[in-house]
Amino acid sequence: MIMKTRTAPNEIFVLTALLRRLPLRHKKRRLLEQNLAYYQRGFDGEKAVDRFTSAILKNNFTILHDVYLDSAFQIDTLIISPHCIFVVEIKNYKGTLTLDYKLNQFTREENGVITGFRNPILQATTNTILLTNWLAERNIHDIPTYPLFVISDPRTIIKVIPENRDISGEVMHGEYMPQHVMKVDRGSPHGQLHQKVGAIILRECGTYKFDYQRKYGIHSKDILGGVQCPGCGRLGMKRQYNSWICEKCRVVSKTEHKQALTDYFLLKKSWINNSECMQYLGITSKNLATKVLREQGLGYDNYHRRWHVNENQVNKTIV
Ligand SMILES: [Zn+2]
Structure with missing residues (x-):
């Protein structure tokens, strides 16, 4: 079927x-x-x-x-x-x-x-x-x-x-x-x-x-960067000791950057380079950017030196 x-x-x-x-x-x-x-x-x-x-x-x-x-x-x-x-x-x-x-x-x-x-x-x-x-x-x-x-x-x-x-x-x-x-x-x-x-x-x-930009007239530059706190919803968790911490409510998370990157590819564009990632997540370590991008399961484009989402998987099943 x-x-x-x-x-x-x-x-x-x-x-x-x-x-x-x-x-x-x-x-x-x-x-x-x-x-x-x-x-x-x-x-x-x-x-x-x-x-x-x-x-x-x-x-x-x-x-x-x-x-x-x-x-x-x-x-x-x-x-x-x-x-x-x-x-x-x-x-x-x-x-x-x-x-x-x-x-x-x-x-x-x-x-x-x-x-x-x-x-x-x-x-x-x-x-x-x-x-x-x-x-x-x-x-x-x-x-x-x-x-x-x-x-x-x-x-x-x-x-x-x-x-x-x-x-x-x-x-x-x-x-x-x-x-x-x-x-x-x-x-x-x-x-x-x-x-x-x-x-x-x-x-x-x-x-x-x-196409939200066309429908609502919202530009992708209006999209805010930063890792969102799962506790209070604030953007801009800080990186500390291999974790993310919210300066407002002190909630700590290890994985919230994944959501931030998913949002990036949904709302901005289908690729990102290291320095864009550092700026978007609010981090200063190039190695950390490489690590999180690799863990996100992205492909690396050697020619352009940037990471990109893999071709959208259409949800098809043959059973
Ligand atoms: Zn918070």
């Missing part, structure tokens, strides 16, 4: 790192906190749906999470059955959703607050078209492909206007989705394609990198 597992989206790692390393008074902090909560909630919803999907479908279906193709489109979950493909968009909306197809107006009400959102099936449909084109470019044609919009929280109420419009084949709760997929698959007339198609997609899957 082919599977691609889900990890936290890149946005969560980047935003968490940004909040560690932007000045406390930075004007974008509140926005970043709100966005982080939004992405976290979305991720929780995706994980909740994954539990149903993998428990029921894992034996006869190829399930790929976080599919990112051509550096252009992202699919929350792709389910490839023996006969067809489902392009799944998952949302963790709470409260009451009103899908008004008369006015083409889509709103959700949560704790008395009403917010509008895009036609729920639109993104999944767009992704379905992009995927169909992508497969056609690889000479894979005529596989029935269906968009699905899945609501992760079973308590969310879905209201449809007009009431007699049947959206049961495209909008549903996560709990019901595996049964829907099995039902549609049984009624479809194609051969055993899913292993082959799944392998082709998996092979070309990229890793999505969230």
Whole structure:
């Protein structure tokens, strides 16, 4: 069976790192906190749906999470059955959703607050078209492909206007989705394609990198250096006797520089030289810089005399 597992989206790692390393008074902090909560909630919803999907479908279906193709489109979950493909968009909306197809107006009400959102099936449909084109470019044609919009929280109420419009084949709760997929698959007339198609997609899957500089207008020079104290959160632990010590709360750590370096590669650039590392960590020993960079599992580029992160490992597993 082919599977691609889900990890936290890149946005969560980047935003968490940004909040560690932007000045406390930075004007974008509140926005970043709100966005982080939004992405976290979305991720929780995706994980909740994954539990149903993998428990029921894992034996006869190829399930790929976080599919990112051509550096252009992202699919929350792709389910490839023996006969067809489902392009799944998952949302963790709470409260009451009103899908008004008369006015083409889509709103959700949560704790008395009403917010509008895009036609729920639109993104999944767009992704379905992009995927169909992508497969056609690889000479894979005529596989029935269906968009699905899945609501992760079973308590969310879905209201449809007009009431007699049947959206049961495209909008549903996560709990019901595996049964829907099995039902549609049984009624479809194609051969055993899913292993082959799944392998082709998996092979070309990229890793999505969230461009925070473009999205928020924050420059990488705004990112503060220093080792963060695990006790009080302050940046700038001092190196003393093979350990890091916080001058404010006196917490001692041996390994906190690892987090600092991970943040560097997430937020600044994919390589670092010794003197940049010394400056960033606030240390004066060249040997110490070499030691921590080596321990971080980085590759060394002899020509440029600098360390770099190894090619991002896409989280792929074939079991
Ligand atoms: Zn501290």
